[in-house]
Amino acid sequence: MNREIYITDYNCVTPLGFDVESNWKALLEGKSGVDLHKVSDNLEAFFVSKIDSEKLEIEFKRFFDSAQNDNFTRLEKMFLLSLKPLVERHNITEQTAFILSTTKGNIRLLKNETTLPEGVYLSNLAQKLANFFGFKTKPIVVSNACVSGVMAISVAKNMIQAGRYKDAFVVAGDEISEFVISGFNSFQAIGSEPCKPYDKNRKGINLGEATAAIYITSELNHTEKFRFKVLGDSAINDANHISGPSRTGDGLFASIQNAMKEAKVSSEQIDFISAHGTATLYNDEMEAIAFNRMDLQNVPLNSMKGYYGHCLGASGLLESIISMESSLQNTLIPSKNFEETGISQDLNIIKENQSAEIKYILKTASGFGGCNAAIVFEKLS
16 A cells, blocks of 8 residues: 655745745735846846845855855755755655756856866756755756656655655756756747736746755654645656647646546546646647646636746746645635636636635646646645
8 A cells, every 4th residue: 555645844945035935925915026137148138037146145144154155056055045944844864865856957057168067967966965964865856847846746755655765855946047048049939028828918938946845754743734645646748849749738638637546536626726837829728728638627727937937847846835835825826917818728717816725736747848747736634
């Protein structure tokens, strides 16, 4: 019999705040981190969701001494800030896993370099973070485009159920860089205005940056403030195109179907969908098709991209955290900037803050290379 797996703690560092409480307050007020920023001298200004570097330095110095401040990159500081509160509240043992989700890591270290710096390797980044907090097991890296954050939860769940570990710390993050902006711009995927997921006038994505962390375990104790059970998960690759999703939503449909089957939850039981919603023409249309194929078109749904932009390897984990916070607060957050339906099939897109009982959550993600992932959470009383 499989062990039951629970998420009992989380934290995040984003342009809207350096903890979950400040992020939640900003979301209730409809604030967005997306704004016009000049990322580098070589590129024009883009609408992105970017953490204020000065505020980040101030926050880092509050918790870490000056010697540590000199030893870490900007992204590593974001990771450390998101992890620190969790590590302080939960013990690290020889049966504790450390899982890092990222797509690009310290990619900015490559600029103006003729040889590969050690810090650019994802395995080295993970080991550096693990060493700092004293993890005793070898770190695990999950890097599968934009489904990485959701898949990292799945990896933790499945490895604990297999008996490899008793608990795990999962951290996810990416930062905005000239490399990332140039790459997405080459696909002509970047929007010229704040993104509008599922809207008739959507014009592409806004990139974002964030880190997020969760604590996941098979063993509960009386000190836990809340508990979410990870009921089911799945990841399917539709192998449609290097950057374009299947037009029929096959991979996402199969991922949702498998996750819900493992969770033993029907479409009627799902209370809320935290969707991917990148505001690109094909992604949003594909999602609408997949959700309708699963008879989920009436379930309240949002995309967080209008608030945070697309945070790459952090997006799935960050959005999972916000969806769980929505459940705890009994409040649905609107899909920001949505005004008029621009997809061929109906979805119940949330348009304003509203009270709701949220027990079963479906979180989905899709990404380059045809990757798709889905996970089902249950709030426990």
